[in-house]
Amino acid sequence: MEQIAELIASPAAWVALVTLIVMEVVLGIDNLIFISILSNKLPEAQRQKARTIGISLALVMRLALLTMIAWIVGLVAPVFDLGLVGPLGAHGEPAFETQFSWRDLILIAGGLFLVWKATKEIHHSVDTHQSDDLLDKKHVASINFTAAIVQILLLDIVFSIDSILTAVGMTEHVEIMYVAVVVAVTVMLVAATPLANFINGNPTVVMLALGFLLMIGMVLIAEGFGAHIPKGYIYTAMAFSAGVEILNIWSRRAREKKAAAVNASPPGEH
Template sequence: MFDSIIPLFSDPAAWAALVTLVVMEVVLGIDNLVFISILSNKLPPEQRQRTRRIGIGLALIMRLALLMTIGWIVGLTAPVIDLGLVGPLGEHGEPAFETAFSWRDLILIAGGLFLVWKATKEVHHAVDPKPTHDVMDAKNAVINNMGAAIFQIILLDLVFSIDSILTAVGMTDHIPIMVVAVIAAVTVMLLAADPLANFIEKNPTVVMLALGFLLMIGAVLIADGFGVHVPKGYIYAAMAFSALVEALNMWGRAGAERKARAEEARQAELNRRETAEPGV
């Protein structure tokens, strides 16, 4: 593999593939990073940074390990279960859905269900923070520790890693380019993890927005497992638009708070002057 790295440096097409793949891997890593940020913020403050770094480090190790077994990864797309159900054909001759499941499909469905369940539970706790003392909440009481958080991160890392590697395989045949792109993307995730987690923690409305993203991503993973391929551009465009609207809301709230503070300061100054000039 390493003997083929040096000739790639002189190939413009290889550089173009590398840049494109790095961007794609960073975009795909956003989903993983949002989940890690929300999960780590539920831990005690002294454990959060370490948990995020371990989770992202495991994501890198998992992606590199999968790259070393690239033939096995490609084989995950072969159907292993076929229920014989096919949806109506679309404009391009592709069925609306299909039930010929490969191992990749089954992993995506399982990961999507887990993501939907986890995001739904977090939304429930955010909307109704009172403990209900039911069986599920009693079970989740054990989740608020570092080991359980890392275990959940590993489960989602596996799903996102397989999706990430299959995307890389579809864009280039050069494993060195895939390795460099994965390392670059995970490095960006590592640098952005703490600022993103701190930003989410300081802005409660952003937490609900991020949980909405996770719900949407989980639903898309399930749909993808059933052969319903939603273009990723639509997903990230919706996420970007929602983030823009939330940024405008935050900007508006900050402006209202500045005006309120300025009015309080002006009123305090008027009261001080009236106190200093009793005859007025």
Template sequence: MTDLLTLFSDPAVLAALVTLIVMEVVLGIDNLIFISILSNKLPEHQRQKARRVGIALALIMRLALLSMISWIVGLTAPVFDLGIVGPPGAHGEPAFETQFSWRDLILIAGGLFLLWKATKEIHHAMDPVPSDHDILDKEATAALNFGGAIVQILLLDMVFSVDSILTAVGMTDHLPVMVIAVVVAVLVMLLAADPLANFINRNPTVVMLALGFLLMIGAVLIADGFGVHVPKGYIYAAMAFSALVETLNIFSRRAHARKRAATAQMGEGGD
């Protein structure tokens, strides 16, 4: 306890803790959007439980990875090299890395899964007249059981947890700081899970926007796996701007709906 008090009496450590908490919360948005969309496909009485279990698994996985920091850092070591040279970049270097680590492979696999899942959901949302194949596919989707949802959430938890912990390791050397930041970030996810999922479920246009976010996140994960690093600030700024525009659209639609309702009521009163 004395060591912890001494550690957190250092302003630099406190600053690192606050910065890391903000980073972990922001990184958790991706995880939370996926959990919200997937849990909304379950029967209503199972949705909240699926979100709770999914977020609990995210916390357990992050804490487990923190207990194996030396191993998690080792995931960044190259495991094979394709031995090819990509098209030259701006400074003559290859446009993408040819050496791949386990972290790269995990990010690429997670990105491909997100692209597949989001594309499939967008197709279902956009196709008003399903074919026989789509009917069978939708029946299978409707029959998605609780266990199947948890397995998919667990797979994405692993991808986002690896990225989260590597971010934490890169920002501080103090394990207690990492643990506190991860726990606080997951608690924020837990508090935001139900409101976010319910909001997405009530607004079909927000569902499409969230699926667009998943497509972008999947593409960024794949690019990161190939060594093309897109600054996270650009990604989250674009997401925030899109969310702001959609919020204004929602307010506009509600204002028009109230105006139409008031006009209809006045017409009925005149009669």
């Protein structure tokens, strides 16, 4: 209790908490986009339940990992070395790491899964050909509830490990990590349905979100191989792309309203 009281009275602790909450919310965007896209593949009656379970699993996963801080930190220790001599960088260092930790392997596996999933969904979105005999069974991308939860759980593990390792690197106080994780996941829970509805209601946003997942997957793979890409670049690019798409949506809706008004007016007023 004394330690908690000291943290409450410490301005540095509050700064660390706010910074970590913002960081956890930003890191949770990746997780949230995946959950939104996957839940939209389900029947409408099951979507809210899938999102709630998926985000709840993310919270449980993060809190469980926080109780195993020593094990989490140990995930960055090398477990094997390929011993390959690859191309050298500008300063004579290897262009990519040959030592791999469990964290690296998890990031690579998660990245490959995201690339596969995003590519598959993009294919289904682009390939709209349907035969007369199989109208809506073979070419329509759909999944059952259990498959959706399993896929969400797999990505929750990847994003949770990345999230907790980030938290460990920003503060040494586990109490601050707990509060930041709970607040960040609560924000995800509140934003999940509006985001999913927005993505579902705008077909072009679906393709943009799948592009985000493809990029995130490649970033995870690159980080697994030791290429440390500043997350600020990634999220700035995502924010810029989202901003352009929002302008396109506003422009399209304005044209639709204008066309509707013209069609509704008497013929002599055209």
